Amino acid sequence: MTSTTPRQPIAIAFLFIVTGLVGLYAAFQLTLDRFALLADETTKLSCDINPFVACSTVINSAQGSTFGFPNPLIGLIGFAAPVVVGASLLAGARFARWYWALYNVGLLGAYVFIHYLMTQTVFFIGALCPWCLLVWFVTIPLFWYGTINNFARNFGLSGGAQAFFRKLLPFTWLIVLINYLVIVLLIVQNFPLLLPYLFG
Numbered sequence: 084m085t086s087t088t089p090r091q092p093i094a095i096a097f098l099f100i101v102t103g104l105v106g107l108y109a110a111f112q113l114t115l116d117r118f119a120l121l122a123d124e125t126t127k128l129s130c131d132i133n134p135f136v137a138c139s140t141v142i143n144s145a146q147g148s149t150f151g152f153p154n155p156l157i158g159l160i161g162f163a164a165p166v167v168v169g170a171s172l173l174a175g176a177r178f179a180r181w182y183w184a185l186y187n188v189g190l191l192g193a194y195v196f197i198h199y200l201m202t203q204t205v206f207f208i209g210a211l212c213p214w215c216l217l218v219w220f221v222t223i224p225l226f227w228y229g230t231i232n233n234f235a236r237n238f239g240l241s242g243g244a245q246a247f248f249r250k251l252l253p254f255t256w257l258i259v260l261i262n263y264l265v266i267v268l269l270i271v272q273n274f275p276l277l278l279p280y281l282f283g
Contacts, residue, residue, distance in 0.1 A: 087177045088237040095232050099169030102221040103162045109217040110158025116214070117142055117153045130213045135274055140210035146203040154200070158218060161193055165225060183237040187230055194226035201266060205273045219266065224259045231255050 116138055119126045130138040141147055147154055168186060171178075178186075197219045204211060234240060235248035 086239065087179055088183060090175070090177060091172050091232070091236065093173070095228065096169040096172035098224065098228055099165035099172070102225040103165035103169065105221045106158060106162035106218055106225075107166065109214045109221075110155045110162060113138070113142065113155035113212075113214045113218075114153065114159060117155060132213075135210060136213065137210045138212040138214060141204060141208055141212040141215060144203075144208050146200060146208060149196075149200075157196075161189065164189055165229075178237075180237060180239055183233050187233050190226045190229045193222050197222045201269075205269050211270065211274070220263075223262050224255075227255050227258050227262070228252075231258075 116128050116130070119128065120139060120142060124143075126139070128138045130136070131140075142153075150157075164186065168178075200215065201219060204215065231248055231252050235245060235252050240248070
């Protein structure tokens with residue numbers, strides 16, 4: 084019989100819900116933009132701000148349909164999961180370890196995928212998409228908090244390992260911040276001409 088994990092902190096549940104809803108909103112906006120471009124490829128999207136910040140450039144790229152269909156469809160499905168998990172936790176649900184393991188596989192997949200897209204955007208496409216940036220922004224804390232919380236509470240680690248991750252959990256914000264800073268530095272380094280558009 085599979086053991087059931089303990090109840091999770093309310094803060095984790097709210098984190099899942101908020102990041103999931105924001106991610107769903109961004110994915111929905113990207114989907115609408117994709118439909119607009121399919122109807123008229125010359126359409127100027129509201130997020131086409133300048134040569135460096137242009138959703139249409141990213142959406143129309145090959146990387147915008149990595150698996151042969153528009154990437155936002157993945158977001159519409161994927162971001163529903165943390166919303167459901169978070170709402171279930173608020174309702175008092177407790178999940179088996181295998182459930183948390185599968186959930187963490189999904190979080191890892193999302194984390195790897197957005198970093199792949201980030202490198203493609205920065206090094207190859209040469210344009211930034213505000214809605215994509217929002218997806219990156221919420222996926223990073225979703226992954227780090229979800230993963231460290233799982234190691235701290237839900238994976239049944241030995242006492243010492245579990246204690247380590249419980250002590251690490253309050254400092255997860257620092258890991259998230261470092262992750263953000265690395266992305267910002269890559270963007271600034273590879274888009275030096277973007278700064279006048281932002282601040283000029």
